Amino acid sequence: MLNEKGQVRDVYDAVADPTRRKILQMLTDVEELPLYEITVHFQMGRTAVSKHLAILKEADLVVARKVGRETRYRLNAKPLKEIQDWVSYYEGFWKERMFKLNQLLEEQNMKPDVSLDFQFTSSVEKVWHALTDSDMLAKWIWNNDFKAEVGHKFQFRAEPSEWWDGIVDCEVLNIDEPNAITYTWASAGETTTVTWTLTKNADDTVQLKLDQSGFSEETKARQGAIEGATYAWTEMGNKLGTVLA
Template identity: 80%
Template sequence: MNEKGQVRDVYDAVADPTRRKLLRMLSDVEELPLHEITVHFQMGRTAVSKHLAILKDADLVIARKVGRETRYRLNATPLKEIKDWVSFYEGFWKERIIKLNLILEEQKMKPDVSLDFQFTNSIEQVWNALTDPDTLAKWIWKNDFKPIVGHKFQFRAEPNEWWDGIVDCEVLEVDEPHTLSYTWLSAGESTTITWTLKKGSDGTIHLHLDQTGFSEETKARQGAIEGAKYAWTNMGAQLGKVLAEQ
């Protein structure tokens, strides 16, 4: 019992690092006398005894007299209260970490650039505009594209003082006439372009563009992603003009 005649709170008892060391020490043995415990601390027997008394008040140690010496052993049962308390918050944080990871995965999967275009042409005509090198050159740039998975090709634009005008690509997916995907490596930035085509109930062809994989540095650079959106929007408008001529 403590000075108020009440059982000491187990949390208060284990709050002190010296008392936690005492519990750890007693957990490795069946029983220890006071003099053997004291040699492990830079304090006298009286100070160690006070710490043991606090642990005894919390029912964390059991003391017994053997002649003139007091021997101590661990009673771990009250620690279950702490274990249960900690377990609740472990579950609390585990659940939130799982939710955080899901949010991060969703953000990772979310495209950096996402645009939609609509055309009144047939789906075959739109697909051809995405895959025929000569037609591609009319609304993107000159190229040596082939709709074959694994094919490596380039888009070649007019170079300027900031850019060599070269985009290195590799075809990743070809599902005619619904999905086309290829890498897009330019100026050290590697992303993925994915075109998705769907025919609406009114016959309109819905063309969706996703560009994913921009580096965090690029995302943080003001105007970089908006610049990419602007460029693809202009190219989409040019595609519309090309298709309108067919």
């Protein structure tokens, strides 16, 4: 329905006011109510309540009918499905985030499958930049489209081989600048979690710790798999030292 400006009243705008939400709640429990029975529940006059009902009518949330000199109102809940669908989408979004957070916490409570420490004489800020800048990451890991934003999905892209497509799918899970960053690391059917942690030492050097967790039992049982991952990260860490220098 059009309002006085010739515009369709938005259902979200209509339910934004607590008075109008209360009116909808009242109409939920009955077939219909006259204006005077609605008004007695509010500390405002009939004119003010009528204006709220007019807004609900414009959004097609209530239907009015005349019974003699009296106007009676009933609920039309169908437009509320738009809000339900919108809320359901974000409910799914947060369920997914909470699942990933719980997964992250569980992995943090377990001993990492790969754990390495690197020492650098560069500042914490410079090391953090190397961990979170796409161009810098390309110099010591692989080409990428990384952004330091929680929830950002990105890829590392290495040179493919006959046994690997060279793609690692990732998603940023946590950022604590300039102390730690965590992202998923999914490749060749295996999804793990990589966490980088920075600590400034008393002698002004920086300790960079790598933890990778979540390898499947099948992978951990495969001879040389964890050792191979450890070797690869060691090479990358050493290359980072060269880049920083």
